[in-house]
Amino acid sequence: MLGGLFFLLGLMSGSFLNVVIYRLIKRDSLLFPGSHCMYCQSKLRFFEIIPVLSYVFLKGQCRYCGHKLPLVYPIVELMSGIAFWLLYMQRGMTWDLLPGYIFTAFLITVAFMDGLWGIIPDRLNYPTLVIGLLLSLWMHNIFSALIGMIALGGLFLLIFIFSQGGLGGGDVKLALVIGVFCGWPGALGAFFIASVLAAVYAVVLLVSKKAGLKSAIKFGPFLALGSWAAWVYADIISLGFII
Template sequence: MPVLSYLWLKGRCRYCQGVISPLYPLVEALTGVLFLLIYIQYGVSFTSLSGMVLVSFLLPASFIDIEHGIIPDKITYTGFMAGIVLSFFTIGFKSAFLGGLVFSLFYLVIALVSRGGMGGGDVKLAALIGSFVGLEGILAVFIISSLAGGIFALMLLLTGRGNRRTEIKFGPFLAFSAYLVWMYGSDIINLYWLMWRGM
């Protein structure tokens, strides 16, 4: 409905006629698509509920990071707690808690060593993600997000739109990778092992 309303009103507020950013309907539409993919994969279940809650935190975190360069604590703290609560019905408390703890500590070390190369918001987002994908999924999230971020940085260099000092907002890459791993984690791991054996 929000997307249809946006199109009907031609991107303007019904009351003040102010221009509404296209990011709002984009987030709404993307949320609907991701929710639908989760439902198709897992049906009506606690697993689907967990995935939809995860998306509800990842999308705002990504777009806020893109637009403002920050990831609000309200999103990361609340998301981590939601992941822990839902873990009792999905991956289990131990995997969720250790996943969040280990993943956030890993990025905290990177942030300290790089002296600002990794933001505090990314560290907290890692805790959120770890609480949903568990200890088993954090390595895959790290690998995919690093590859995606590296490819994006390389494209900026090759097209002349950035240099080695250009700041890369890593939150969206973490979020994208987290969704992939949460949805298709076992398939990704199996594909990796097949490729490794074939080398």
């Protein structure tokens, strides 16, 4: 029952994340104007902004101008619904859900902004970094958060310097945020999972000849997925590092 409520909360949060993903890139305000079609600017009524369902009923088109709506909309909504539900199933009704949901929302937004446009905005990284530090103070794991931040941020800074453009400055700041939320050794787990996923993806691209040896792949989406897994399944992963 509660799981279903958290799934709904995730769906609705996903709607807002879509707004963030598509407005932040244009430096638009997140709150004004209200829900509108980004192609014809028509104001949307309540039944046109129901997560996932509206997209299905409108057959992926704007009711006013007929422009195709991004498939990203329902994907983001479903992903955050499932992620919120999984988080609740893993951690139960605890205070852990608060940093968990903030981190989840941040990671989904970052993954799609980096995937779509190759940009991880400071306007996301900096506030989330501060929120993460405050939450870790409150939850008594500030030392783990600081070690995670310095370790992962430092590692990315080194890669940034030596890869000469293989990694963006946004990735380094993203690494700081992930370090704070995942702590130590979670941050290491996040990096490890992300690297394995990215390597598998690269091999698939190479084998299917969709990319050559010199093509660059965006690391943000993999890092987001790896960090999320490392955060939610922290117990299992830290156990793995001890063994």
